[in-house]
Amino acid sequence: MKYYSTKNKGLSKSFREAVIEGLPSDNGLFMPEFIPELPEDYFDNIKEKTIQEIAFDILQPFVKEDLDDLQLKKIVEKTFSFELPIKKIEGDNYALELFHGPSYAFKDVGATFLALCLEEFYKEAEEKCTILVATSGDTGGAVASAFSKVKNIEVVILYPSGKVSDLQEKQLTTFDKNVKALEVEGDFDDCQQLVKKAFLDSDLRKQLNISSANSINVARFLPQMVYYFAPFIKFGKEPLTIAVPSGNYGNLTAGLIAQKMGLPVRQFVAAANSNDVVPRFLIDGNYDPKPTVQTISNAMDVGNPSNFQRMIDLFDEKEIREKIKGFAFSDEATLEAMKTVYREHEYLLDPHGAVGYLALKEYLNASDGISILLETAHPCKFMDVVSKIISDDIYPAGAKELMQKEKKSVKMKVDYKQFKEFLVG
Ligand SMILES: Cc1ncc(COP(=O)(O)O)c(C=O)c1O
Numbered sequence: 001m002k003y004y005s006t007k008n009k010g011l012s013k014s015f016r017e018a019v020i021e022g023l024p025s026d027n028g029l030f031m032p033e034f035i036p037e038l039p040e041d042y043f044d045n046i047k048e049k050t051i052q053e054i055a056f057d058i059l060q061p062f063v064k065e066d067l068d069d070l071q072l073k074k075i076v077e078k079t080f081s082f083e084l085p086i087k088k089i090e091g092d093n094y095a096l097e098l099f100h101g102p103s104y105a106f107k108d109v110g111a112t113f114l115a116l117c118l119e120e121f122y123k124e125a126e127e128k129c130t131i132l133v134a135t136s137g138d139t140g141g142a143v144a145s146a147f148s149k150v151k152n153i154e155v156v157i158l159y160p161s162g163k164v165s166d167l168q169e170k171q172l173t174t175f176d177k178n179v180k181a182l183e184v185e186g187d188f189d190d191c192q193q194l195v196k197k198a199f200l201d202s203d204l205r206k207q208l209n210i211s212s213a214n215s216i217n218v219a220r221f222l223p224q225m226v227y228y229f230a231p232f233i234k235f236g237k238e239p240l241t242i243a244v245p246s247g248n249y250g251n252l253t254a255g256l257i258a259q260k261m262g263l264p265v266r267q268f269v270a271a272a273n274s275n276d277v278v279p280r281f282l283i284d285g286n287y288d289p290k291p292t293v294q295t296i297s298n299a300m301d302v303g304n305p306s307n308f309q310r311m312i313d314l315f316d317e318k319e320i321r322e323k324i325k326g327f328a329f330s331d332e333a334t335l336e337a338m339k340t341v342y343r344e345h346e347y348l349l350d351p352h353g354a355v356g357y358l359a360l361k362e363y364l365n366a367s368d369g370i371s372i373l374l375e376t377a378h379p380c381k382f383m384d385v386v387s388k389i390i391s392d393d394i395y396p397a398g399a400k401e402l403m404q405k406e407k408k409s410v411k412m413k414v415d416y417k418q419f420k421e422f423l424v425g
């Protein structure tokens, strides 16, 4: 499989090159040159498969020139080493809980897969690599945890000061050694812009091997296809409606690729908070990014999502409108949904999952059959909001320990010169 840039279809990189480079030098995003189709009968016996077996089947065509079967098997076994439970919320609505990994958010899958790929690729290398990552809350923690044990790789995390939750901040700022946190006086889009600028800086790239651990990196983003298959292990091959709480739209784009491979999705429902650029685009076809709005579902506070480039590369406007229904919700509605669902169904949603729940309710008709909401983070990551609903101690032991650790970060303005100096000294 080769990878091209969304800005230049003539560019042709191997999986290994695309992962190591992170972002093409023309500021596009890497895309696989084709989407392989699964055999027609793939879903006939899906109930007998494990998620690791499925991960191998799905990812192998994308990586096989650079990872042999044994390497890939080991990587997917380590990546999919935690539970992906499916819990009933009400009637035919279920939550697929993606937050039982080390950082309590769905990003653990992509971050672990990427870290293990880079570990393979840098095994015999003399040089070091620096991973740049912009986070609105969850990517950074997952990347810090996944890379904290990887040799030869340094991680620099940029996060918006004062705009992540307490637990998220501890997950970004308490790893010593190879993981450093930059606390940026701006929003997520500022952090993402600084990172993207670094990739376009040829002088920096001469001095430092940089790569990205955001969903712009194909090894972060492609494994996110896999958990969309988990509900089919439980329910069989009937098409499902799937709601995806969305911010940078990597998760939804991975789902769209899985659907192109053959995943029987009846309808994708994109769920946004007040950062509603994609739902607005789905109404009038006008992509009009606005400055980021701070919300209680902070990890989705993205004004100009990177993966929109991939969505319009995969499909034309009419197809996008057919494949995705999009809805946006206020903080008030989100909090109300969390309260109602807990009161009536004893299911504790996190604020991101609650936005997804609202979108599912808005879209669904009674006859729509089984629907799945991606529950993308553990509610304990957002205790300032969750404590308005319950007073129980819901912290897992690991999170409690982390909350006691000392925060270490470097404050920075939205200033590329300062960022570059930090990187190269
Ligand atoms: C908890 C949570 N839900 C949803 C999202 C949105 O996912 P994406 O950026 O892939 O759209 C994020 C951030 O990525 C997140 O951390």
Ligand SMILES: N[C@@H](CCOP(=O)(O)O)C(=O)O
Pocket (backbone or CB within 6 Å): 134, 135, 136, 137, 138, 139, 140, 213, 214, 215, 216, 247, 248, 250, 251, 299, 300, 302, 306
């Ligand atoms: N919501 C994300 C924002 C970055 O998204 P990514 O999938 O491109 O890494 C976060 O939590 O940091």
